[in-house]
Amino acid sequence: AQDFKIGNIYDQTGPFAAGGSKAASIGAKIAIDMINERGGVEGHKIIAINADAQSKVDVAINEAERLLNEQKVDLIMGVYSSAQCVPLAAKVDAAKKFFWVNVCVSSAVFKNKNLQYVFRANIHSDQYGEASCSFINEWAKSKFGKDPKDLKIAIIYEDGPYGVGVAQANEARCKEFGMQIVHKESYSATASDLSAMVSKLRRAQPDIILHTGYNPDITLFLRQAKEAGLKFQALIGHGAGYSQIDKLYETFKDDVNYLLDVDPVPAQLLDAKKLAPGLGDLTAEMVKRYKAETGANEVPPHTSMGFNQTWIFLTDVLPRAIKKYGGYDPEALRKAALDTDIPIGGTIQGYGVKFFPPGTPMAGQNERSIAVVMQFVDGKTKVVWPSAISTAEPIVPLPKGHAYAK
């Protein structure tokens, strides 16, 4: 049978590469390798054609053009940065080609666009707000000892599409719970100083800080916050830089203990018993291969995102397209994707998959995706929200003696 060609677009160089894009691309590669080792999909070998978007939008667009029109790939997959996702989704959709989004989370990719050929099983940025604010709300009384209305929240974020999207969701959702937003501030991820912001946070005295950022700014913030003696009860990060906990730990050691992070869950953290059978082994295999390939000891969520989405496509959508719709042209893939119905607990990241149908505001987005709240405790990451799949109770507020504890 013919080979099935996937055009994989990730950032292998530039600032996004280390922010998780590379990790996601490795996850995707592992999934494809594993499928091929099993003899491919319905006899079709999977060929991945990898492209480096260099953390630049125009390069991503050119690469998509090349992959689709010159390499003749059967679909585009991957894409880390939301700034690349938005134009690519529109372009690919307009060209009636198929785009399976693996990593980027911006809600703007789908919101009110009514895309036909673009699908995303991953979460979208509005869910970050949902997760962190619901988490706070749930534990307000019992852990923070306050009514949600009395909790003071500060939202800080980098001013790129990612940070802005998450912060908007945070603000909207937390306000719905009646929490006080005592400070909201954006900064450029390449800012060379954040001390003025830290001073303002010290003045505002928030109980909880919601932070979205990439790497250099997160380290800068944490360092300057500690040096300035900023105290709070909890810090909730939102993916991206916060999901590279390895790197943060290297720099800050125990100071990053008890930090919370919202993101799609890294599969290895879930309790395999609560998932569909066989998924535990799959996750273990992924973790094994990732560690072998990179020598890292923490497997970031992005690896799971790259792996899981690719896996879902190759094991659910593609076989159905071939069997039920007679091939894998964009039309067949589209129909197959719309048929997808994986129950909660049916993927290694815990969520189910069912796409919002055409005509709905978020058409193409997975309606069963979930973000979880994780906590880094003594070198281990635990899932602490939602309670249905949590593996531990959160340790909040920060215990006495912690560098940032009030």
Add this chain to the structure above:
Amino acid sequence: MDCQLDIFFLEAVLNGLLLAGLLALLALGLNLIFGVIDVVWICYAELVMIGMYGIYYAHKGGVPLLLAALFGILLVALAGAVLHQVVIRPVLDSAPINQLLVTGGVLFFLQAAATMAFGVDFRNLGIRFGSITLADMSFSYSRIITFGVALAAMLVLWLFLSRTYVGIAIRAIAQDRQIMPLMGVDQRRIYLITSAIGGGLAGLAAALMVLQYDIYPQIGLQFGPLIFMICVLGGLGSLIGGFVAAFIISEFIAIGGSCFATEWGYAIAFLFFMVVIFIRPQGLFGGRS
């Protein structure tokens, strides 16, 4: 706008002051190069990046921090000299803009080379100093050290330039390069020395920055534009001007950042810059056009 003139505001202002030390140090080397050789090293921040990596790997390899810092300084000094010899010298007589652009090529080159050699990961020495508290205000030691070292470096450079033969030759060559041979001064050698000093200052800045910042190939983006703004504002080539401008800009960032948002702090500093330049195009302390 919520400009509360309380202790936190004061803290922000003082932190701005401390940041200014680092920025002034960064501007110093660039201004020295421009003042003497009449060339803008667009890739200056990338030299700092090289220095940071040098120090990082030396320290990780077991070299004590101070020695590693020294190694970093020498490394970048060497890089500065090589940059001059290999890239700048061939274009010394061509249009000034070509000199600016050729270092732009070096910028791409160095960023890519760093990506290839060191990977895209963020690295950090993980060294932490504490901070001192003063009436509810906190100031980190690493920033205070940076500020002190920056001041000391400026003092040493000033002494060097005003007391030693070579230092005076460096200042002289900036004022009239044609007659330098009449003084028995070899222009090429002075240029090399100046480039090495400029590099060394970048290395020194690198040594201070590894204490506060992550190291990654694109770190130049974090500082490059800011340094150029400072140098132009102070008057390209004016050491004093760069110093003063560093303080003005970082206070604008600090005060703008504490009255509005950090995002707008930069924009305000920037607007101020544009306005000043339209009133005084040669910069605050610039002598020539």
Add this chain to the structure above:
Amino acid sequence: MLELSDIDAGYGGFQALFGISMSVQPGEVVAVIGSNGAGKTTLLRVISGLLPASSGAMSMEGVSLRQTPPHRIIETGIAHVPEGRRLFPRLSVESNLKIGAFIPAARKKFEERLAFVYELFPRLKERRAQLAGTLSGGEQQMCAIARALMSGPKLVLLDEPSMGLAPVIVAQVFDLVRRIRREGYTVLIVEQNVRQVLKIADRAYLLEVGRIKASEPAAELVASDEIRKAYMGI
């Protein structure tokens, strides 16, 4: 002491000096006169190495100058006070003097020579901390000459030391030249002010469009009607 034979020199495609041969004996004051653009400055620039000669031979006390890199010619004992003084305007007087003593041999004797030039020009001592650019024209000329003397030269090249100066100051400058001559320096001087310079010179070369027209004792030139007509505006 200084010997030039058959020197050609120019700027790019343009030849400014044609087959110049001349010599300067120790202790002499030799003047070079000629109209604007005759090549007088060019000649001094060739001697001090600022401009490479395109052909010919040149030596100082037997040492060939053509092979010496420009910045080492000063070490053979030639100091050049360039046209327009060319002080470093934003350096202090003393820094200007210090850079005059840049060569290693001169650094050792810096203190000694500084005392000497201050004695020669007490005015400079008063102004030692002032920026050179703010000195009056006459003071600037003093400073330029003093800077040249700091290297401990045997031969001093002076290019139009009276240029741009008020007549009173011009008189002072020529007095300066007399004084350094008395100190034992050999002087090669280029001047527009023909009348004055011929009074202090022993010999003079007449340069016209890059060629030496005449070389005669100063007294004879002064007497020549032609010279007076052409160069003294009479």
Add this chain to the structure above:
Amino acid sequence: MPLLNVSGLSKRFGALRAVNNVSFAVEEGEILGLIGPNGSGKSTTFNCIAGLYTPSGGSILFEGAEIAGLPANRVCHKGIGRTFQIPRPFRNLTLLENVALSAYFGQDRGATRANCWRFAEEALALVGLPTDARAVTDGLGAAALKKLELARALATQPRVLLADESLNGLDHSEMEQAADMLNRIRREKGITIVWVEHIMGVLMRVVDRVVVLDHGEVIFAGPPKDAQANARVVEVYLGTETDA
């Protein structure tokens, strides 16, 4: 009414009074010599008239209208052409382009495109430079550059020509020719000339009157003969016989 009337003109550079309360008038059709020691303010006076410097004080009337402080291009359009003491050719253009450009832009909507090339050839021929369209500016000798300066100024069709040391760099026979040329320009084209020069032998023969500057001030104005007899002028500039 004099064609050009400078009165009380001053120009300061910081503390330096380069030109200090200078007044003189230029009558239509004359050649006025402006002389004085180096640094006495001659070129600065030119620069003030031509609009490169804004005077610190005083007035400059051209055909009865104030021109002090006008930008250089406007002054040029009014009919004042000037040469530079140190030639400033446009080296990236050919000789012909250098001059044609001046003819085209030298007048406020005067020359047409076709005309300006003709004017340029005329001006080049007048000063004795080649009119070959390919002749380049690079490698011109000092004398040719001086001529180019003149050609460029003439191409702007001025009523007054400010000539700054136009003989400098020319040899003796060329000087005579150039002096004749200036005379011819005045005679044939009716252009009034203000002439700065250090070469007295030639200048004194050609000019109708001289104005002598010293330290930025006028110390003498009158016929050349009288200048040569004036003690002060002789002292600061011409030099006394007893000196020799």
Add this chain to the structure above:
Amino acid sequence: MRVSRTALIGLPILIALPLIVHLLFGGSEKYYLHLLIQILIWSFIYTGWSLMGRFGLTSLGHGAFTGIGAYATVLLWNYAGLTPWLGVPVAMVIAVVVALLVGYPCFHMRITGHYFALLTLALTEFIRLCIVGLRDYTGGSLGTQPRRYGDGVSLYAMQFEPDRVLSYYIVLTLWLVGLYIWWRVDRSMDRFALDAASQDEEAAASVGINVTREKLKVTAISAAMCALGGAIYGQYQMYIGPDTIAGLSVSLNIVFACIAGGLWVMLGPTVGAVFTQVLSEVLRVSMQSSVTLQALFGSAVLALDTLIYGLLLILFIIYMPKGILGALLEKREKTSSAPTPPSRAVLR
């Protein structure tokens, strides 16, 4: 207008190019046309820049003008429903106004060289900051898209992207217009005036040239062209972002490409566009797919293309300051009959 031999041969080839591409790369012509279209749009923009750049007005601010062109057009369309046929002229006017606002003080105060470059760099950053800061309208750093008008090609909305061949002819026309403007400027007396001013502003003013006005004129044309180019880029890509069509990297790319191609010849910027676009595309693709290199360097090899790009820039500026085309023409001139230099005897 004398039609040169190059044009006689070149134009038919360019017109037939879609067919050639079809014959050569049957099936993948979309991608190759995409590259050609991009090259032509950028060539137009570069040509616009070189109008100024060749006179020593090295602006690093043209990223601002392309950005203004693209954003104004798209925002007017998205929020006011103004067809790009009107939006583009409005955008061009806005760009020209900004150019004049910044240009006037610069030229009046005789800012040139490094200062001009760094000042215009500031303009670029400022416009980019504004785009990012006004994210409620512009989409911030996420960028934004022109609202699609129907499916496929729309004349009214100036949306022609789905039809690559049509797009190609549109941008080919644009490019030819750019060359025509360049040619007109090159032949005008203003060109001599600007050449003169780039050499010596005071001397230029002294022969009657209103230097400020001349510079403003060419700046306005240049800014308008870049705004137009930016707008067309946005309409073609159907996406605009602060980093793709505004901002410093755009400015720098413009300058580098022009230097590489050659500033002083009409087709120089075009050659620069071909060179830089093809180079970065070829380098990136070959680095990505080279198994040997990957084996040697791992994924680090992906940075190799930027490295080579930087290296080539350095080499170009040092060894070929007149650019590729400039150097080629110079060489041809040397080998063919050299023009007679003026006889020196006359000129002395």
